[in-house]
Amino acid sequence: MSIRKSSLLLPRTSNWMGVSALGAAMLATTALPSMADEALADLVESVSPSVVTIIAEQKAAPSPAQGQSFDFDGHPFGEFFKRFGGPEGFNMPQRGPAQGLGSGFVLDEAGYVVTNHHVVDNAETVTVRLSDDRTFEAEVVGTDPLTDIAVLKIDAGKGLQAVKLGDSDAIRVGEDVVAIGNPFGLSSTVTTGIVSAKGRNISDGPYAEFIQTDAAINKGNSGGPLFNMDGEVVGVNSAIYSPSGGSVGLGFAVTSNIVEHIAADLQDDGQVSRGWLGVSIQNISPQLAAALGIDASSGALVADVVADSPADGVLEQGDVILSFNGEAVDSSGDLPILVGTTKVGTASNLTILRDGKQETVTLTVGQHQAASAQSDTPVESEAAGTSLGVTVAPLTETVRAETGIAKAVEGVVVTDLQPDSPAARAGLQRGDVIVKLGNQDTFTPEALKAALDSEKTDPALVLINRAGSQIFVAVELV
Incomplete structure (x- = not known):
């Protein structure tokens, strides 16, 4: 990559002192911060104390039983052992607890904090770290997978600074926005950009609407606020499109108008009434x-x-x-x-x-009945010691009407996936209909469990229906 230098060309003049004065004036002007820079710095300084770090910890995964493979990722001799096996008598270490990092913001001074559902999903303990480094164990008041919003509660006493939710309908494409969060654990990171588009639907469910922004959003920004230039939260950063895993200028935030409704409902009784x-x-x-x-x-x-x-x-x-x-x-x-x-x-x-x-x-x-917890079933095989990492629901008439799944399609619909589960790694998504596992029909959650129990092939061949199209995926069970 070549770097091209730019030069400042001044008009010729015989007055050497005049040219010097003009150049000095221009240099002095460029060295001073602009009014816009000052306004942005003031905004960031005023809202940053409201942005928090979310630490979600899951229980330790058990060491593999005899005959099962061990995940050597992260082990200093991992690549060697993968190729040639571990030495005789080598004891595989117990895997430590999985820890995820995300972002969030203080919704009110009573201690309510907003973040993403996927940040705290399946966590055994959730810790909130404030901008002043105080930490508090958080209670998960409630989550809504269909909009990817969660509300937490901490008992911090005094000293919490809340932010105001703005009107996401009022923001226009092209307006400046500011994202603050903890990408890769780097707390209080500020990025800026514009509203690239409104009303985006990124197939995360029929009840979520997103603002698209080119403000840099990376892993760890999830659950953090997207501010307008008045210091109001207009979105909750939730997803990025990235072939590489890093920011490519395609970030998506759940609109604040949806967040306001969902957060109020969760604060009321921990559930969303739709x-x-x-x-x-x-x-x-x-x-x-x-x-x-x-x-x-x-x-x-x-x-x-x-x-x-x-x-x-x-x-x-x-x-x-x-x-x-x-x-x-x-x-x-x-x-x-x-x-x-x-x-x-x-x-x-x-x-x-x-x-x-x-x-x-x-x-x-x-x-609304389609997301009823009573109809959702986690799919796990006790006999085989394996889990797909999905939660499914039967295709009732209500579910079909809400999701647009045709009457001719039979199976169970995926309502939730665990991060980094076999199903998630294979590319399954919420809203997919699992039609077959192996050679067995899976028209009910019980049938899917039975098929998983008896499946002898690894990876297993799974037939799904996605948006009316039938496709096969290979799911590694172990």
Whole structure:
């Protein structure tokens, strides 16, 4: 890589002193900090005490039993032992507890802290370290995997500084934003950028909406705040797109308007109460608009209505939902967020297009059931001593309606994955439907467990359905 020097060309003049004065003036100007720099430094100084480090510790993994392979990663002779085996009588060390680092911020002075669900998921102990290096063991008040938000509680007494949640709907593409967090454990790291896009859906569920930013976000930034230039949190940094694992300028933050609703719900009773209509919806392509005899291609097309749901008897197949409680529904992705953040039991007005005519209907929002903890089942084989590292739920009519999974698809839907689990390493994602493991159908969680118990091949061949397409993946079980 060549470095090209730039030179400052000044106009010729016979007045040597004039040129020197001009050059000195220009140098003096460039040496002074700009008003924008001062404002940014003031902002960072004011909000940094509210940003915290999250330390999540999982229990120690047991040493491998006889006949099982040992993970030599991190061992000083790991590569040698991988190739030639350990010496006779060599005792494999007990693996230490896994420790994950993330970021978060103080939501209020009572001790509530916001971070990501995936930062504290499956942790046995969670510690919050403040900017002044005080540490406190945290209680996990509640988490919401569908938006990747978690709320913690610490008993710090006095001295906590909270930040204000801003209006993420008001921020515009191109505005400056500031990310503060702990990438790779480097606490209080500040990066700046702009809002690259709004309303992103990165397949993390129908209830999460993201702000895209080019502010550098790396491992350890997860759960940290994304600030606007007024010092308000407009997003919670949650994900990056990176082929290399480092920042490439594609970061994503859950919008603060969603965070505000989820955090308040979790503070109330530790659970998220989501509104639910009971419809399966889809976008309207120009071809569908022509077939329906309508001019616009905006709105959400009702593809199916769940029996005995709030929408049953009110909405019909073929209806186009144009607005919900006065909020425009430009695409099918808008409706789950609008409904999900509506209080259960609320009488709501929907503007719809039916048979070419616009009309208003009213229904009472019900309780979302698709993510019910009672229907979610972790898949683990006690007989084989292996685990896929997934949590699955049966494909009920409610789940199909909420996820858009067609009636012809059979299997169990993945509702959660453990980090670095066999399923996660194989590339499975939330929302995938596991159709077969080996040569056995997996139409229920029990059937998937039975298939895992009897599976003799490693890696196991797993057939999944993702967004309507059937694909095979190989999952290493040991």
